[in-house]
Amino acid sequence: MSLLSVRNLSVTYRGGVRAVDGVDLDVTAGEVVGLAGESGCGKSTLALAVARLLPAGAVAAADEMTFAGTDLSTVAEAGLRALRWRRLSLVFQGAMNGFNPVMTIGDQIREAIRAHEPEIDRKAVRRRVAELLTQVGIASGRAADYPHQLSGGMKQRAMIAMALACRPDLVIADEPTTALDVMTQAQILELIRGLADELGLAMLIISHDLTVLSELCDRVAVMYAGRIVERGNAEEILSSNSEPAHPYTRRLLDCYPRLDSGQASINGIPGSPPDLAHPPAGCRFNDRCVEKLPRCASDDPALHRVPGAAAHFAACHLVGACA
Ligand SMILES: Nc1ncnc2c1ncn2[C@@H]1O[C@H](COP(=O)(O)OP(=O)(O)OP(=O)(O)O)[C@@H](O)[C@H]1O
Ligand SMILES: [Mg+2]
The missing domain is CATH 3.40.50.300 (P-loop containing nucleotide triphosphate hydrolases)
Structure with missing residues (x-):
């Protein structure tokens, strides 16, 4: 169907x-x-x-x-x-330049999860972010990086992680x-x-x-x-x-x-x-x-x-x- x-x-x-x-x-x-x-x-x-x-x-x-x-x-x-x-989530055309430059990648994914799943506890959110980053091939330690610290390919991977944040x-x-x-x-x-x-x-x-x-x-x-x-x-x-x-x-x-x-x-x-x-x-x-x-x-x-x-x-x- x-x-x-x-x-x-x-x-x-x-x-x-x-x-x-x-x-x-x-x-x-x-x-x-x-x-x-x-x-x-x-x-x-x-x-x-x-x-x-x-x-x-x-x-x-x-x-x-x-x-x-x-x-x-x-x-x-x-x-x-x-x-x-x-x-249903979207990765927009040119979206990898859409990250907030003054927030870490991890915080931005965490914020997206909390905004859409307010019931989920902090520990679980942190775990999910680490898991998402690993899934898209980014070492979970890079969650503390700001967007400018990532290459274009990594930013796009992070964008995909963001799109997958709420499964x-x-x-x-x-x-x-x-x-x-x-x-x-x-x-x-x-x-x-x-x-x-x-x-x-x-x-x-x-x-x-x-x-x-x-x-x-x-x-x-x-x-x-x-x-x-x-x-x-x-x-x-x-x-x-x-x-x-x-x-x-x-x-x-x-x-x-x-x-x-x-x-x-x-x-x-x-x-x-x-x-x-x-x-x-x-x-x-x-x-x-x-x-x-x-x-x-x-x-x-x-x-x-x-x-x-x-x-x-x-x-x-x-x-x-x-x-
Ligand atoms: N906000 C808008 N106002 C008026 N016309 C628009 C607007 N956005 C797109 N268009 C027009 O609609 C048509 C389709 O645009 P669209 O962006 O959907 O194409 P696309 O296939 O995604 O192109 P691209 O491959 O360049 O991204 C084009 O003629 C475009 O000029
Ligand atoms: Mg287009």
Whole structure:
């Protein structure tokens, strides 16, 4: 059963920018789901809408948006406080710079635990902080360090410890490794996958880099211009012996060469995504697509099952054409 279930979610910012437009998303207990797509396609907006943290002026509407049986669209602030941290926590984009510089890492994690679990005694909190730091690969003695005493990778580990502080069921991590060098990035991703397996956590991981998601996730969804254009098992979409069904996903993969592909060069995608205040008719990718058909300029493709695949969907007329 779905832990998080989103149906037909749309989010419009002031000025009419429809950053998320009719998105469905499911995350089941213990599952790691990846969300990919170019900058500005609506990934963070989707995460913020789920956590009910959209800025003032943004309007979200959905047919359904539930987390563990709670209706996220209508739950009151008190109900949300009970959910956040304890059941659903977030690691925000760029969050590793969000630590308070004048408090030790240990104190900040302790404070988060006490704020959300006031009934827990001091000794137990101290034990939990030591355990959390160890779990993310930081020696527990470093709890006395201030944020500036930690490297970027360690700060990100500490941020993950913070997100796990109240033992949530789902962690949403928005670009958890973007600011890190490639080696550190790989270590943090390994840590995240290890924690998900060890703790039975469900995760929604947002990243530009599809190759990263393919190694880390059970399922992936690819967004373009506010929509999900392809989704399915990571294995089915991204393993080295299979190809994504949507031309956009294929081009996105070319931007991040796979180590096992032998691909020597990085190919960007010419052009830029459409203005989300005035999206074009037809397929939103059509003006950048080298494989387009005449109908792509006028007919908006819906997500449909890729022939021969059980749970692989793409919104592309080319896929429909061979169905
Ligand atoms: N507070 C805001 N007010 C108005 N428009 C916004 C706001 N935040 C985001 N947008 C717009 O919404 C669209 C989606 O932005 P969002 O940050 O969700 O994209 P993203 O996929 O997370 O991008 P990135 O990969 O760069 O983080 C963009 O066009 C962006 O300019
Ligand atoms: Mg973002």
